[in-house]
Amino acid sequence: MISPLSSLTVPWSQELLIDGDLVRGEGPDHLVVGDPATEETLTELREASSDQVGQAVEAARRAFESDTWKDRELRRHVLLTMANILEENAELLTAAIVHEVGTPVTLARLLQIGEPIALLRAFADLALVNRDRSLGVADGPPRSDAVIAYQPSGVVAAIAAYNYPLLFTATKLGGALAAGCTAVLLPSPQAPLSILLFARLLQQADLPRGVVNVIVGGAGVGQALTTHSDVDKISFTGSVGVGRQVMAQAASGLKRVALELGGKSPSLLLPDADIDAITEQVHARYVRNAGQGCSSPTRILVHESRYDDFLDRSRDAFASLKVGDPWDTTVVAGPVISEQHRERIEGYVARAVDAGGKVVAGGGRPDMPRGWYLNGALVGEVTNKSEIAREELFGPVGVVLPYRTVDEALAIANDSDFGLAATIYGDSVAARELAPRLRVGTVMINGWIPRQDKAGGGFKMSGMGREIGEEGVREFLETQFIAWPEPQA
Numbered sequence: 001m002i003s004p005l006s007s008l009t010v011p012w013s014q015e016l017l018i019d020g021d022l023v024r025g026e027g028p029d030h031l032v033v034g035d036p037a038t039e040e041t042l043t044e045l046r047e048a049s050s051d052q053v054g055q056a057v058e059a060a061r062r063a064f065e066s067d068t069w070k071d072r073e074l075r076r077h078v079l080l081t082m083a084n085i086l087e088e089n090a091e092l093l094t095a096a097i098v099h100e101v102g103t104p105v106t107l108a109r110l111l112q113i114g115e116p117i118a119l120l121r122a123f124a125d126l127a128l129v130n131r132d133r134s135l136g137v138a139d140g141p142p143r144s145d146a147v148i149a150y151q152p153s154g155v156v157a158a159i160a161a162y163n164y165p166l167l168f169t170a171t172k173l174g175g176a177l178a179a180g181c182t183a184v185l186l187p188s189p190q191a192p193l194s195i196l197l198f199a200r201l202l203q204q205a206d207l208p209r210g211v212v213n214v215i216v217g218g219a220g221v222g223q224a225l226t227t228h229s230d231v232d233k234i235s236f237t238g239s240v241g242v243g244r245q246v247m248a249q250a251a252s253g254l255k256r257v258a259l260e261l262g263g264k265s266p267s268l269l270l271p272d273a274d275i276d277a278i279t280e281q282v283h284a285r286y287v288r289n290a291g292q293g294c295s296s297p298t299r300i301l302v303h304e305s306r307y308d309d310f311l312d313r314s315r316d317a318f319a320s321l322k323v324g325d326p327w328d329t330t331v332v333a334g335p336v337i338s339e340q341h342r343e344r345i346e347g348y349v350a351r352a353v354d355a356g357g358k359v360v361a362g363g364g365r366p367d368m369p370r371g372w373y374l375n376g377a378l379v380g381e382v383t384n385k386s387e388i389a390r391e392e393l394f395g396p397v398g399v400v401l402p403y404r405t406v407d408e409a410l411a412i413a414n415d416s417d418f419g420l421a422a423t424i425y426g427d428s429v430a431a432r433e434l435a436p437r438l439r440v441g442t443v444m445i446n447g448w449i450p451r452q453d454k455a456g457g458g459f460k461m462s463g464m465g466r467e468i469g470e471e472g473v474r475e476f477l478e479t480q481f482i483a484w485p486e487p488q489a
């Protein structure tokens with residue numbers, strides 16, 4: 001069924017939000033934002049100039065220093081207002097996401113509206129928590145009392161990847177504002193439009209000026225933002241390569257960084273896993289959003305005794321995972337973000353096949369007149385040392401790797417530069433015993449479980465720092481020790 005949202009006319013915004021005002025970008029470069037399903041241009045806009053980057057950071061600094069922003073109730077109110085804005089404008093914002101990212105409408109509604117609303121409401125409650133901790137009296141000398149206090153980090157540069165723009169808006173702004181920070185948000189130049197619409201709605205909501213600023217641009221604007229002397233903390237979501245650059249840019253000012261980077265996550269199917277019941281969800285989890293998900297479990301580890309069975313079920317599964325028009329409510333995957341990105345993904349598959357691998361299920365492109373579509377594919381007859389098993393494709397392509405023993409499966413799972421997430425399928429008690437041996441930030445057992453109190457983040461090259469929940473607030477806090485002398489008892 002085609003969603004009625006497909007006929008909604010989205011009033012695109014070309015305006016940045018700086019110090020409570022909507023302004024056009026004045027930078028030298030234009031961004032052209034396209035619809036990956038139709039290949040048409042949605043809108044063009046000017047990037048922020050370096051002056052505007054400075055204005056946004058200075059506005060965030062003033063808001064941070066203001067007495068009003070020290071009020072926890074106000075911070076809670078702002079976060080709840082943001083959640084309400086998403087709820088009240090769910091249709092418009094969902095439509096914007098489908099247009100600019102190509103995310104299927106059902107998934108867009110769930111992960112880009114529903115989940116951000118839930119996260120922002122959870123952050124609103126966390127904004128009220130006083131985390132200061134009394135250490136109590138120590139005999140000394142001198143006799144003293146002391147407290148561990150937590151102070152907001154300051155001005156946050158929040159930088160988002162293109163695949164789930166409103167979700168990252170909620171995780172970054174949610175954690176930062178709950179902690180008492182203020183922010184300058186930089187969306188991806190590939191998908192800035194839903195965030196700019198959200199910025200326009202925020203501006204109309206009569207919130208304190210400068211607490212949230214939104215600018216747009218590419219690498220140059222990102223560099224200007226992350227090296228600005230008044231930025232205290234950088235919260236970045238994106239690729240390992242750009243994450244490294246961001247860390248280097250942060251180094252001269254010794255800015256705090258949280259990096260949410262890529263992954264090559266394993267799905268470990270234990271020997272007792274119910275292959276018939278789970279195969280479709282194992283594939284759906286990484287085919288969804290055309291594979292453009294950081295935690296996509298694209299390395300599937302199957303016991304050798306179940307391997308043929310798994311391939312049979314996989315062929316059925318790929319036949320029923322629908323790839324096509326993102327406005328179709330039954331579609332699992334729409335197009336990928338761009339022509340270049342599709343070529344990049346197809347290049348990985350072609351090189352794997354050249355090296356002796358085989359597409360054992362799915363593959364190719366769907367029959368669509370236009371758009372950057374790509375079918376889900378499962379590649380077999382490769383090892384965990386092959387390029388396609390080691391690098392993040394950010395596309396709907398999995399590899400299947402047989403194992404002989406569970407210890408060997410764990411070794412394969414951990415043999416990766418990444419450490420973002422893993423899923424274990426099989427007996428829940430056995431899976432829980434294995435979970436701590438996986439060098440990843442998130443372990444899901446028997447399927448993906450959304451929680452607003454999760455601490456998302458990676459081991460190894462998948463990044464540093466945590467997002468969402470209590471840890472997602474602590475990421476934006478500095479620890480402070482305060483001590484004073486006490487009279488002798």
Ligand code: NAD
Pocket residue numbers: 159160161162163186187188189217218219220221222223226237238239240241242243245246249259260261262263293294295392394420458462463
């Ligand atoms: P990207 O690294 O190309 O871009 C991310 C952001 O960085 C963009 O907003 C871009 O404008 C900005 N940027 C570019 N150069 C910069 C610079 N020098 N300084 C500051 N900012 C700069 O990533 P992408 O293609 O948008 O997203 C895909 C990647 O993001 C994948 O690797 C994916 O795994 C990762 N990702 C990670 C998570 C997570 O939570 N771990 C979530 C989603 C996506």
